[in-house]
Amino acid sequence: MEPVKRGYHAPLRERQAAQTRARIAEAAAEEFSEHGWAGTTVAAIAARAGVTPQAVYQAVGTKAALLIRAVETAVAGSGDDVMLADRPSFAAVYEPGLSQKQRIRAYAAATADAYHRAAALFLVLQDAARSDPSAAEMATAGADRRLEENRRLASLLRPGSDESALAVLADTIWVLTGPGVYADLVHRRGWTAQRYRAFLETMLDTAIHSIDA
Structure with missing residues (x-):
């Protein structure tokens, strides 16, 4: 008899991912505020957030998506999804x-x-x-x-x-x-x-x- 497969739920991993997104959004807000659109790079945001550029793309997306996320986070005062x-x-x-x-x-x-x-x-x-x-x-x-x-x-x-x-x-x-x-x-x-x-x-x-x- 085959064992019953259980769904995998990882609240800790989800919480860590949310924290990473929030950290990236905060770093993006700081970079864009200081250097503007043309002067900001994904690599600079990644370095400020302490992650790799690939992690930034995976967590949030493109440079434009990063700016939108930064705006939403700054307006709301936090990086959650409320x-x-x-x-x-x-x-x-x-x-x-x-x-x-x-x-x-x-x-x-x-x-x-x-x-x-x-x-x-x-x-x-x-x-x-x-x-x-x-x-x-x-x-x-x-x-x-x-x-x-x-x-x-x-x-x-x-x-x-x-x-x-x-x-x-x-x-x-x-x-x-x-x-x-x-x-x-x-x-x-x-x-x-x-x-x-x-x-x-x-x-x-x-x-x-x-x-x-």
Whole structure:
């Protein structure tokens, strides 16, 4: 009688693989932030993460995939696979029962926190998208997700508004919360993250009340 074959489950190996991916993502974020798209190599990321270039390709993928992973990790604040909207900072934005001001405050705080870690990487991604088709495709997908979240937020901030008003509000949120705005004000003009956050709260509140229902 042949022995029964059992499925092989290796939680330790899976945990180690996740830790390796997180280490690679952190190294990629540092390399891209310091050297930009053109100045970063997979070999440099691998050396910084303490692995081989082959291990980087196997764990994450191409240079463009590494940049996307770096952006997602920096925005989220960790290298696990929890969706950004489900993380505490952004999940609070979509909690039921919040007043309009509470929701604006939560969104401004979460946005400022995310851009504190990732604004520079978003700008690197924009640069990469000009020359790398994979990066361009990923940037477009990311932009689509961001616009979808903007529309979701608009409907919560202005419940009962018609589609035209919500579309204008979503577009306004898109412009106000673009990474370039944060980079210009904080990185170039020397604003503190707290001042940016207060500015964003004020501008969002003004936008909501200036759009006809």
